Amino acid sequence: MSAPLNDVTRDVSHQYDRLQVSIEKLARDRKKVRNYLNYGYTNSRSESYEQRQENLCAAVFDAAEIQPADVIVDVGFGSGEQDFFLARTRPFASLTGFNISARQVEAAARRAAAEGLSDKLRFELGEAEALRGVPDASVDKLLAIECAFYFDRERFYARAAQVLKPGGRVVLADIAFDDRAGFMQGRADLRRVGTRSSNRRIWERHFRTHEVRCINRFTRPGTQLTVREIIRLVPGGGFTGPEVREWAKLAFYTQLVALGQMVNAIRYDLVVLEKPAA
Ligand SMILES: C[S@@+](CC[C@H](N)C(=O)[O-])C[C@H]1O[C@@H](n2cnc3c(N)ncnc32)[C@H](O)[C@@H]1O
Secondary structure, eight states, X not given: OOOOOOHHHHHHHXXXXXXXXXXXXXXXXXXXXXXXXXXOOOXXXXXXXXXXXXXXXXXXXXXXXXXXXXXXXXXXXXXXXXXXXXXXXXXXXXXXXEESOHHHHHHHHHHHHHTTOTTTEEEEESOTTTOXXXXXXXXXXXXXXXXXXXXXXXXXXXXXXXXXEEEEEEEEEEEEEOGGGGGGGGSGGGGGGOBHHHHHHXXXXXXXXXXXXXXHHHHHHHHHHHHHHHHHHSTTSXXXXXXXXXXXXXXXXXXXXXXXXXXXXXXXXXXXXXXXXX
């Protein structure tokens, strides 16, 4: 059982349920696996789309300095691909994922069972802002890859600070408006994105800022590639009308991010926060 969602969060959970259903159709019909849903970190234009998406996850893992004894929470994990990648590539004690898309949680949990990883990777239906069932001061690293712009950030940072151990880290691959473009938050659908300064003011009530690294240069090639991927994959995908609409919406917002990055109105940052030692 998970707590009831508010209207904004319910819309997002339905959106990702539909995207997941269509991703599963693609995998079945074309043997094409599209499991990541991020813009990637491009080192070289010869890299595949999926390689770039994995690079972004690796950049977050590096910044988190994952250790063998770490207890990890991963919020907004998509289909969970990033956590299977983490389990393949780095030692850690355990990871609990939270996601509001029931379909994505089911897919990730099914895969963990099939791969014999259910003891190490647990996937829960629930909000990043609530982290239900996570004891206070029990988590070493909290990861949020390309999802915090959906969150009620006040609640999220406050709750993250409760569950982290002193000295623990939150690492986000995060998109925010540059301060000069703050007026864009006037749109109800963009309010949770926040500006770099307003987001920082919220997290600094709870955390010490270890690093904010602008990675626009590395994420921008992937935003354009994402629009092209959607145009390539969706027609003829056997999707329902509502599923096509979700992909169209994703393409629209992705195009907005691409344009925003081009004129520096949108910043893609790698954000590393530390909970001060008691
Ligand atoms: C753009 S996708 C990113 C997926 C994945 N991190 C990746 O990089 O491939 C955003 C994810 O955040 C999840 N999400 C959105 N709002 C959430 C919330 N309030 N709590 C937990 N998950 C949330 C969505 O269901 C979706 O899985």
